[in-house]
Amino acid sequence: MNEQSCIRAIQDAYPDFIVHSLVRNEIGQNNDVWIVNGAYVFRFPKYALGIRQLKKETAVLQAVQDSVSLPIPAPVYRSFVPEEPGKVFTGYPLLRGEPFTREAFAQAARHNQLPAIAAQLGRFLHELHSFPYEQRLPELVSDSVGMADELTELYDRIVSRLFPAMRESAKQEIAERFETYLADPAHFAFAPRLIHGDFGTTNILYDAQKQRITGIIDFGGAGIGDAAYDFAGLAASYGENFLSCLSPWYPDLDSVLVRMRFYRSTFALQEALFGIEQGDEQAYRAGMRDYV
Secondary structure (H helix, E strand, O other): OOHHHHHHHHHHHOOOOOOOOEEEEOOOOOEEEEEEOOOEEEEEEOOHHHHHHHHHHHHHHHHHOOOOOOOOOOOOEEEOOOOOOOOOEEEEEOOOOEEOOHHHHHHHHHOOOHHHHHHHHHHHHHHHHOOOHHHHOHHHHHHOOOHHHHHHHHHHHHHHHHHHHOOHHHHHHHHHHHHHHHOOHHHHOOOOEEEOOOOOHHHEEEEOOOOEEEEEOOOOOOEEEOHHHHHHHHHHHHOHHHHHHHHHHOOOHHHHHHHHHHHHHOHHHHHHHHHHHHOOHHHHHHHHOOOO
């Protein structure tokens, strides 16, 4: 969407809101993201599916706001009518910080700051995963899908949408990995938790000067699932060795590692599926890079 479309949508919903400045944030894959007046973040779903995700995300953010120790978005502006991409949005006060990139992680390691950062992230994940969603977010319970069904559906989509373009050895490796994992009931004997769902570099904010995590953003993938999925995001971003630094603040971390490794192995395939299903050629090529 362009600047005028953004301004029009905001002022249609909030006529007294005056837009003095507007800067596009290029990071968003699922949303058009704008920094408004240097003080607010407005997110507009690019796709119809994103509208439903944004509604769920808003409910999660409102519910957990006072239960986590790191800042998270607090939507104060929102519009869900009409339910059309370019019209639906939420807006929240800007959280300060930059994405905690691999480069920033390496710099923090050189300054021996990883234990303090691990403490922040470990506490946050333990708080989020311990949140009593059954009482506070009952609508998520009825919306949730069992992990076995979710992974089976993911595997079916990979076979139908991605296999035709893959080399034969890649198809055989993926088939063996999924079918072996799905056949073991032990992989699904976990207690469901409220999870972030996309816990990686672009959604973890960092202040390089203070060497501190300053916030967690983009809860669009939040829902009821396996805590191991959030650790898979961390491992994919910063390496599995970093997870051991979180164990003092997250009991029984070792119990998620097998599941974490499997989820991590699916991330590129999920990116390719997103690309082919949403018409994002860059995401499709990036996800398929190691399989063609």
